[in-house]
Amino acid sequence: MIRSNLKPAVISAVVVAILTGLLLGVRLDQQGTTLGLVGAGPDVYWKIAAAATFLFFFNLFRDQLGALWKGLPGLPKAPAKLTSLGDKPALRRLFWCFMIAAAILWPFLSNRGGTDLGTLVLIYVMLGLGLNIVVGLAGLLDLGYVGFYAVGAYGYALMAMYFDVGFWTGLIIAGCLAALFGFLLGFPVLRLRGDYLAIVTLGFGEIIRILLNNMTWLTNGPNGIGGIPKPTLFGLEFSRRASEGMQTFHEFVGISYNSEHRVIFLYLLALLLVLITLFVINRLLRMPIGRAWEALREDEIACRALGINPTAVKLGAFTIGASFAGFAGCFFAARQGFISPESFTFIESAIILAIVVLGGMGSQIGVILAAIIMTILPEMAREFDEYRMLLFGLMMVLMMIWRPQGLLPMSRPHMELRT
Amino acid sequence: MSRPLLDVSGLTMRFGGLLAVDGVHLSVQPGQIVSMIGPNGAGKTTVFNCLTGFYKPSGGKIVFDGREIQGMPGFKVARRGMIRTFQHVRLFKEMTVVENLLVAQHQHMNTNLLAGLFKTPGYRRSEQEAMERAAYWLDRVELREFANRPANTLAYGQQRRLEIARCMVTQPKLLMLDEPAAGLNPKETDDLKALISELRDEHQITVLLIEHDMKLVMSISDHIVVINQGRPLAAGTPDEIKQNPDVIKAYLGET
Numbered sequence: 311m312i313r314s315n316l317k318p319a320v321i322s323a324v325v326v327a328i329l330t331g332l333l334l335g336v337r338l339d340q341q342g343t344t345l346g347l348v349g350a351g352p353d354v355y356w357k358i359a360a361a362a363t364f365l366f367f368f369n370l371f372r373d374q375l376g377a378l379w380k381g382l383p384g385l386p387k388a389p390a391k392l393t394s395l396g397d398k399p400a401l402r403r404l405f406w407c408f409m410i411a412a413a414i415l416w417p418f419l420s421n422r423g424g425t426d427l428g429t430l431v432l433i434y435v436m437l438g439l440g441l442n443i444v445v446g447l448a449g450l451l452d453l454g455y456v457g458f459y460a461v462g463a464y465g466y467a468l469m470a471m472y473f474d475v476g477f478w479t480g481l482i483i484a485g486c487l488a489a490l491f492g493f494l495l496g497f498p499v500l501r502l503r504g505d506y507l508a509i510v511t512l513g514f515g516e517i518i519r520i521l522l523n524n525m526t527w528l529t530n531g532p533n534g535i536g537g538i539p540k541p542t543l544f545g546l547e548f549s550r551r552a553s554e555g556m557q558t559f560h561e562f563v564g565i566s567y568n569s570e571h572r573v574i575f576l577y578l579l580a581l582l583l584v585l586i587t588l589f590v591i592n593r594l595l596r597m598p599i600g601r602a603w604e605a606l607r608e609d610e611i612a613c614r615a616l617g618i619n620p621t622a623v624k625l626g627a628f629t630i631g632a633s634f635a636g637f638a639g640c641f642f643a644a645r646q647g648f649i650s651p652e653s654f655t656f657i658e659s660a661i662i663l664a665i666v667v668l669g670g671m672g673s674q675i676g677v678i679l680a681a682i683i684m685t686i687l688p689e690m691a692r693e694f695d696e697y698r699m700l701l702f703g704l705m706m707v708l709m710m711i712w713r714p715q716g717l718l719p720m721s722r723p724h725m726e727l728r729t
Numbered sequence: 730m731s732r733p734l735l736d737v738s739g740l741t742m743r744f745g746g747l748l749a750v751d752g753v754h755l756s757v758q759p760g761q762i763v764s765m766i767g768p769n770g771a772g773k774t775t776v777f778n779c780l781t782g783f784y785k786p787s788g789g790k791i792v793f794d795g796r797e798i799q800g801m802p803g804f805k806v807a808r809r810g811m812i813r814t815f816q817h818v819r820l821f822k823e824m825t826v827v828e829n830l831l832v833a834q835h836q837h838m839n840t841n842l843l844a845g846l847f848k849t850p851g852y853r854r855s856e857q858e859a860m861e862r863a864a865y866w867l868d869r870v871e872l873r874e875f876a877n878r879p880a881n882t883l884a885y886g887q888q889r890r891l892e893i894a895r896c897m898v899t900q901p902k903l904l905m906l907d908e909p910a911a912g913l914n915p916k917e918t919d920d921l922k923a924l925i926s927e928l929r930d931e932h933q934i935t936v937l938l939i940e941h942d943m944k945l946v947m948s949i950s951d952h953i954v955v956i957n958q959g960r961p962l963a964a965g966t967p968d969e970i971k972q973n974p975d976v977i978k979a980y981l982g983e984t
Contacts, residue, residue, distance in 0.1 A: 314767070416913065424766070440815045444803050481885070559758075568783075574849040590846060592843075593845060593846050594845070597840075597842075597845035598832075598834075598835050598838045598839075598840045598845070599840060599842070599845075601828060601831055601835075602832060602835055604821070604824060604832075605821045605824065605832040607984070608821045608822060608823060609819050609820075609821060611815075611819065612781070612815070612820070612821065613804075613832075614802075614803040614804045614807065614817040614837070615781065615783075615803060615807055615810070615812065615814075615815070615819075616804075616805055616807055616812065616832065616833045616836075616895070616896075616899060617805075617807035617811050617836045617899060618805045618832070618835050618836070619805075620804070630842075724879050726827075726876075
């Protein structure tokens with residue numbers, strides 16, 4: 311066995327030695343006006359030798375390693391107790407109450423940075439939940455979700471810039487606008503399936519970004535839009551001095567100004583939006599359209615035979631999902647006060663999709679958990695900045711091996727027939 | 730004779746150079762059980778697919794309940810009351826038994842988003858009615874005790890019964906069963922026979938049936954249509970069909 315592996319092992323070691331030797335071992339250096347080759351220090355050569363030896367032995371013993379690997383126990387399945395706990399509605403409710411209470415208390419227990427991070431997490435939770443409708447529930451792979459996010463953000467920013475629209479009106483308009491875009495895109499696209507749908511939506515997301523970049527007369531192009539008005543609380547502003555005809559929060563309540571108030575307010579506002587999203591999605595799941603999504607994902611032909619219009623049902627998922635992205639976009643614009651097309655690149659779509667997949671398709675608590683992980687990990691691993699994407703990819707690969715169904719797979723609320 | 734519920738004339742379906750269905754005509758009176766029989770590959774299921782809008786027929790006319798429906802998309806045909814099953818069980822496997830029946834009632838339910846979000850009385854009533862109808866049909870096919878189990882945990886015979894129940898909750902005018910007895914044991918086939926007859930007698934359902942089990946076909950059909958190689962071969966009552974030399978030849982070969 312070892313003998314048969316000897317040849318590939320030698321080859322791989324030699325390839326590694328040559329490649330790394332050329333890439334790392336020598337470098338070009340300017341000496342006066344000419345370029346000269348300079349060898350690297352001995353430590354680099356040691357590392358190259360170590361890498362080559364490692365690969366040599368790895369390939370030599372790969373069969374044995376494979377056997378060892380198989381011998382390792384798999385990651386434990388979700389403990390049975392935990393899943394059965396989820397079935398008890400009372401405990402479930404208690405759990406959610408606890409979660410919500412913790413989320414409300416968070417900004418008062420944490421510092422400004424923590425609250426800000428919390429707000430970011432909540433934005434991603436909202437995006438994740440919205441995309442979850444499209445991908446997890448209706449089973450339509452949408453790679454251009456960030457397009458709707460951008461529509462929402464720019465919708466509010468432009469409205470505020472040209473028509474002086476306030477945050478709350480803007481929120482509704484942005485949601486409707488994103489929904490309209492979802493509807494318009496969905497109409498021609500939803501007869502496509504799987505990979506084709508993914509490619510078209512991917513294109514859509516890019517089109518939106520490029521349009522925003524190039525329609526300079528309207529959107530200010532790559533310079534972005536600044537000075538977007540912040541959200542207000544029943545007409546109360548969160549700033550040191552009120553603008554004309556307005557009142558500030560601290561004057562109204564009669565406390566001294568503290569810039570943290572606004573951060574906390576933004577956090578609580580995001581939390582409110584997330585809770586509304588959760589409520590709506592939970593209701594949707596129990597409604598006829600939620601059941602139709604599920605049924606359509608399982609067997610489209612049977613659905614048609616029962617008189618369900620697949621296009622209309624899918625369009626519903628697309629539109630509703632897009633509207634949540636619109637809300638999130640509007641909030642994002644208001645929080646940042648400045649947006650540019652930079653914020654809506656494909657990588658954002660990928661991250662949101664990763665949140666949905668990581669959390670477990672269709673699972674809401676899973677999406678929340680994944681959003682927290684995906685936002686906080688990069689923040690904590692700032693020093694590994696260059697390797698962020700690498701870690702990200704590694705995590706996805708490991709997930710697909712161990713838990714392809716996601717961290718917390720969906721347990722859908724079932725309609726019960728009392729017997 | 731009253732106006733037929735379904736009247737098909739000159740139905741033709743061509744796949745490239747292959748003429749799968751060639752000039753089939755068929756007439757189903759309300760309250761009848763009509764069977765379509767024929768050797769394997771005769772084009773029976775293709776006829777079904779054409780009728781229910783899964784294929785667009787190349788030619789011919791289909792009149793259902795007074796309206797021409799050829800070329801209409803499948804879900805619209807289904808909404809007019811022509812509901813079919815498939816040769817293979819096509820349940821929503823991950824969903825529970827009762828949910829399968831609720832999904833089937835989609836077209837009759839209050840699907841207004843706002844009504845559902847705020848649980849308006851009208852929405853509650855519609856959910857309640859759907860639940861009651863589901864419960865009624867579960868009782869009829871003796872699956873009530875399995876109501877809250879995922880559909881894929883049922884035994885094969887039960888799954889077939891659930892499929893029929895799922896069709897019935899849509900309140901169809903014409904029930905189209907594609908080989909409902911395939912894979913059933915004799916006892917289950919007898920139950921199925923009783924069920925189909927009950928549907929006709931108590932619920933005034935018209936049934937169009939594709940079946941290979943001749944005992945079943947001959948005992949419950951009011952009318953039989955024989956198709957061979959895409960062409961109509963014979964039509965008549967069970968007794969006429971049994972005597973028909975062409976049919977015997979098609980089934981047993983030249984002798």
